[in-house]
Amino acid sequence: MTGTVINIDRVVKRFGTFTALHEVSLDIAENEFFTLLGPSGCGKTTLLRCIAGFEPVSGGQIRLHGEDIAPLPPFKRPVNTVFQHYALFPHMTVLENVMFGLQRLGWSVVDAEGRAKQALELVHLSQFLKRRPGQLSGGQQQRVALARALAPEPKVLLLDEPLSALDLKLRQAVRMELKQIQRETGIAFVFVTHDQEEALTMSDRIAVMSDGHVQQIGAPREIYEAPVNRFVADFIGETNLIEVPVLGIADGMAEVSLPGGRALRCPTPLNRAVGQGVLSLRPERIDLCPASEADLTVIATDQVYLGTDIQLKAQLAGGQEMTVRLQNAQATRLPERGAEVGLKLEAGAARLLSA
Amino acid sequence: MAAMAPGGASSSEIYKGHAKRLLLPTWLVIGVFLLVPVALMATYSVLTKEFRGGVIWEFSLAAYDQFFLDRGLFGDEPPRIEWTYLTIFWRSIWQAGLATLLCLLIGFPTAWFIATRDARMRTVWLLIVTVPYWVNLLIRTVSMKFLIRDEGPLNAVLLWSGLIDQPLGLINTNLAVQLGLFYSYLPFMVLPIYAAVERYDFALSEAAADLYAGRWTTLRLVILPVVRPGLIAGCILVFVPSLGAFLAPDLLGGAKSFMIGSLIEEQFKGAAGNWPFGAAAAMILMSIVMVVLLVYARAQTREATA
Structure with a gap:
């Protein structure tokens, strides 16, 4: 520079x-x-x-x-x-x-x-x-x-x-x-x-x-x-913001407990332990998967056709709304409305921010 | 071109063939209030005068002859140019011109000030500017006379404050007429300029400043050219009535500030009048105004097509 x-x-x-x-x-x-x-x-x-x-x-x-x-x-x-x-x-x-x-x-x-x-x-x-x-x-x-x-x-x-x-x-x-x-x-x-x-x-x-x-x-x-x-996570692009309990933070990485009980390691700008944090999940880095491998389990509520993408609206067990973006090519295996769906968080999907 | 709106098409169908009838009110107004009076005046200006006022229906160019040519006291000398009326005319033109300039110099900042207030205060200021004009022009002019005469409050205050040691002697001077004209027609300058400034996009001033123009350069190169239509409209609205004014010169001016409006007025007032001469002077005055307006209209068209 x-x-x-x-x-x-x-x-x-x-x-x-x-x-x-x-x-x-x-x-x-x-x-x-x-x-x-x-x-x-x-x-x-x-x-x-x-x-x-x-x-x-x-x-x-x-x-x-x-x-x-x-x-x-x-x-x-x-x-x-x-x-x-x-x-x-x-x-x-x-x-x-x-x-x-x-x-x-x-x-x-x-x-x-x-x-x-x-x-x-x-x-x-x-x-x-x-x-x-x-x-x-x-x-x-x-x-x-x-x-x-x-x-x-x-x-x-x-x-x-x-x-x-x-x-x-x-x-x-x-x-x-x-x-x-x-x-x-x-x-x-x-x-x-x-x-x-x-x-x-x-x-x-x-x-x-x-x-x-x-x-x-x-x-x-x-x-x-x-x-x-x-604010930045929410304003730039789309994101899912989910409140989660924080298990620990060290060297820019956090360990959190996902809804449903699974633990997840993800990057964070925070450097000291907090009890509760906000997890930002980018909708395009989430994929569908069988229930056995799922990080999160949701109920599909709606689909929005966007051309290149399909937006899947879903609900967590606690009632919180989530959005997942799937490429149109994957449209064949879209879940029915009301079906239980397993979601896999890909690398870089999650980031822990302060609540 | 955009397609004609359906409403427009059908209404033009409905009114087709009725255009002449629909224009009737317009022609009636123009005819009764413009064409007939002008025709009357033109006719009277080429008739012979009756000594007790009025006219004899006999063609004569005596009125125009009297205006332009001096044939001596008994009318038997070789004609020379008659300067009396041309001088009055010339004085009227520069008095009106000066009044217009004065109105412009005061009116532009005033209009600018009003147009840059917030919406509520604008209405208040416009009211303040126009309220005095709800009073009759004659009353206002007489009031002006009382204000500025030697025994009036203006001189009283100045004498009392010690700024002057004898009255200014304003009354019966060209300056007094100037003041009268300025006061009579100021709103006609302020209002059109206000309308233009209110539409002015102040981002243009910012753009000029951004492009290295100082305040005066911005005024000269951006603001004035953009609000020019308002300035010109204001100047015409002040100049034209000032040119034919007779109240201000009659009441505030002396013998040396006699203006064309007073000259015309005298010809129709009382037994000493000369109707054809008054009509001729009015025709000449109107011609001058027409020329001014035509030059302006020409300039506008050139501007629009450039």
């Missing part, structure tokens, strides 16, 4: 009596696609707006290459933003929109035009230079917004849920393109989204946020497979 471009150091943001950010600290590396992920109201957009300078921070520092930029107004920060609804200047052409930032930086018209055309080429919009934003589709406007923010070659590009206004098909296509543009330009991207799939597919690293706190920072795989707490 190369050097740090942005260092967020115990940033606090209050709106009146409401605290939107509680001493948030994180580092963003050069060339990194960094995602702030969380449900609405978690503070991710507020943090982005603090980096851009639209919101003054109530405390802490935001360092760009070591220099505190928190006191600077937005127009003095070498970062650019792609806005959620693009915020293109309606009275200017596409080209003028993209040239805007360059001209404010003192570029000559000729140079600015050259660079703007390059940026528009990067987003495949060279044929629309003279159009007004109102004459473009949503996807095209989004590309103009991207080109406009990239043209001044910012140290960091901030993206505020830029794909949320696009329809599903377009959104999926743009994801890969964004990632590719990020690699080509080498600019650090800070991407805000509430869509975990978006975050998992594009990011180098993800910061999961809730209630103004950073819950976990890590690579997509780490976040998904080794969540540090219940």
